[in-house]
Amino acid sequence: MKALVYHGPGKKAWEEKPKPVIKETTDAVVKILKTTICGTDLHIMKGDLPEVAEGRIIGHEGVGIVEEVGSSVSSFKKGDHVIISCVTSCGKCEYCKRGMYSHCTDGGWILGYMIDGCQAEYVRIPHADNSMYHIPAGADEEALVMLSDILPTGFECGVLNGQVKPGDVIAIIGAGPVGMAALLTSQFYTPAEIIVIDTDDNRLAVAKTFGATQTINSADGKAVEKVMELTNNRGVDVAIEAVGLAVTFEMCEAIIGPGGHIANIGVHGKSVTLHLETLWSKNITITTRLVDTVTTAMLFKTVQSGKIQPKKLITHHFKLDQIIEAYDTFGNAANEKALKVILESHTETRKRQ
Ligand SMILES: [Zn+2]
Numbered sequence: 001m002k003a004l005v006y007h008g009p010g011k012k013a014w015e016e017k018p019k020p021v022i023k024e025t026t027d028a029v030v031k032i033l034k035t036t037i038c039g040t041d042l043h044i045m046k047g048d049l050p051e052v053a054e055g056r057i058i059g060h061e062g063v064g065i066v067e068e069v070g071s072s073v074s075s076f077k078k079g080d081h082v083i084i085s086c087v088t089s090c091g092k093c094e095y096c097k098r099g100m101y102s103h104c105t106d107g108g109w110i111l112g113y114m115i116d117g118c119q120a121e122y123v124r125i126p127h128a129d130n131s132m133y134h135i136p137a138g139a140d141e142e143a144l145v146m147l148s149d150i151l152p153t154g155f156e157c158g159v160l161n162g163q164v165k166p167g168d169v170i171a172i173i174g175a176g177p178v179g180m181a182a183l184l185t186s187q188f189y190t191p192a193e194i195i196v197i198d199t200d201d202n203r204l205a206v207a208k209t210f211g212a213t214q215t216i217n218s219a220d221g222k223a224v225e226k227v228m229e230l231t232n233n234r235g236v237d238v239a240i241e242a243v244g245l246a247v248t249f250e251m252c253e254a255i256i257g258p259g260g261h262i263a264n265i266g267v268h269g270k271s272v273t274l275h276l277e278t279l280w281s282k283n284i285t286i287t288t289r290l291v292d293t294v295t296t297a298m299l300f301k302t303v304q305s306g307k308i309q310p311k312k313l314i315t316h317h318f319k320l321d322q323i324i325e326a327y328d329t330f331g332n333a334a335n336e337k338a339l340k341v342i343l344e345s346h347t348e349t350r351k352r353q
C-alpha cells in the first residue's frame with residue numbers, strides 16, 4: 001500500500017509500505033476513505049517531536065471501512081464504516097476507568113506518533129472496540145473526520161475544562177481548526193460574548209461566521225488592552241489558549257478576570273512565565289489536558305442533528321496520493337486560507353451494509 005512516511009526533520013515521502021496486519025486479537029485493520037492533516041503533524045514533520053521514529057506513517061484522524069478484525073473484536077466487523085479516534089484506549093486500565101483515555105497504559109495518543117497512522121491506504125487500530133465509532137448510513141463522512149480529534153479536543157480541553165457557562169465572556173486565543181472547534185462547541189453553553197484573537201484576518205473573518213461576537217487581530221501587540229476595553233477592565237471569565245506559545249498563554253494570564261478559568265489546549269514546546277504576582281489573589285483556575293475523546297459520542301449526535309456544522313472548517317480537498325501537495329497547502333495556511341484539508345482515497349465508497 002501507499003503511505004505518507006516521516007523520514008526525519010523536513011523529510012517525508014508518499015511511498016510503498018507493507019499493508020498492516022492484525023497483530024493482537026483486539027486489533028482492526030481499516031481501509032482509509034478520508035483523512036486529514038493536523039497541526040501536530042506539521043510539528044512532527046519539523047522534528048519538534050524527536051520521539052517519532054524515522055519511517056513512521058503519520059496521521060491520527062480519519063474515517064474508513066473495516067477490512068479485517070481480530071478474534072476478540074466484538075463491536076465491529078468487516079465492512080463497517082467507522083470513525084477512527086485519535087486516542088487509542090483499552091477501556092480496562094486504571095486511567096481508562098477514570099475516563100482518561102489519553103493516558104491509557106496500553107494506548108493514549110499513539111496513532112501516527114508511536115505506531116503507524118492514518119495517512120495511508122490502510123491503518124491498524126489497536127483496541128478497536130474502544131477506539132472507533134460506527135458511522136450510520138447516510139452520514140456525512142467528511143464532517144465526521146472532524147470528530148477524530150479537533151472537535152473533542154476543542155470541547156474537552158477548552159470548553160469543558162474552561163467551564164464555560166451561560167452569560168460568560170470568553171476569549172479564544174488562536175483561530176486554527178482547534179480554536180474554531182472550541183468556538184463552535186462553546187455555543188452549547190450560550191456565552192454572552194465570544195472574543196476570538198488571532199493574527200490572521202481571514203481566520204478572524206471565518207470566526208465571525210462561526211459565532212464569534214468580537215474578533216481582535218493581535219499582530220499590533222495591543223490585544224490585551226482591547227480585551228480589557230471590551231470588558232470594562234474586568235477581564236474575561238474563560239480564556240482558552242489554542243496556540244501553544246508563551247506569548248499567547250501569557251495573554252490569557254493578562255486578560256483573565258476574577259474567578260476565571262484559563263484552559264490550555266495548545267501543545268507547548270517551551271516554558272511560559274506564570275504571573276503569580278498578578279494572579280495569586282484572583283481566584284483563577286488553570287487547566288491542562290490531553291484530549292480523552294470521552295465526548296466523541298455526544299459530539300457525534302450534535303453533528304448528526306446539524307446543531308454544529310464542523311464541515312464548515314473544511315477548506316480544501318485532495319486525493320490521498322496528492323498528500324505532499326496537501327501538506328504544502330496546509331503548511332502555508334495563511335496564504336492558502338486553509339483550515340482543514342480532506343484527503344480522499346480513490347476507491348469508491350463501497351455499498352453500505
Ligand atoms: Zn490532530
Ligand SMILES: [Zn+2]
Nearest residue numbers: 090093096104
Ligand atoms: Zn486503558
